[in-house]
Amino acid sequence: MKTDITIKKVKLTPRMRVIAELVEKHACEGMTLIDVGCDHGYIPIYCVQSGFVEHAIAVDIRPGPMMRARENVARFKLEDKIELLLSDGLDKIERVARNIVVIAGMGGYEIRDILARRRVVLCGGALSSGEDLERLDERQAEHSEIYVIGAQKSIPLLLEFFNENGYKILEQTQVNDRGKEYSFYVVAV
């Protein structure tokens, strides 16, 4: 009897599919996908399986979801392409140009805090003087990252944060998934 060794593609919900489509649209060749709050790991698995990115880092703050993501990555045989990292937000990830970062399925306050810490790390913790802000602009140009943001709530707070901190909105879209409306922003900084 013939054995079917084809590895099936992971299935996404309509909301998660929109996230993956935004990654497909905005990722350039050689970019690494970083999925912050990966939970089950389905988004990086789908994006790597589909060839939207070659490599991904699946990040979660809690060991339980991390273990679930690890099992799924192994189930789809992607251990050589998807790294798993236990981290609070992006705190353990070096900022390099060519990152496309997904932060979805969290509240606006949590996302704002993750982004704000990324910004402070970048300019050595000092944001107040004009000199530091100039340096920040130079360094950001060298290390620009793209973010796909899908907040569950507190979206006006996030938009204010983008506006006050020089984030450029590249795209905004929404999807209705099982009766609930979800908004997404693709931003660059």
Ligand SMILES: C[S@@+](CC[C@H](N)C(=O)[O-])C[C@H]1O[C@@H](n2cnc3c(N)ncnc32)[C@H](O)[C@@H]1O
């Ligand atoms: C509701 S799930 C969303 C999963 C997936 N991103 C999605 O959109 O379907 C939220 C996940 O974010 C993780 N999380 C919450 N705060 C985090 C943080 N500061 N850093 C990393 N992961 C975080 C949680 O542990 C949980 O697994």
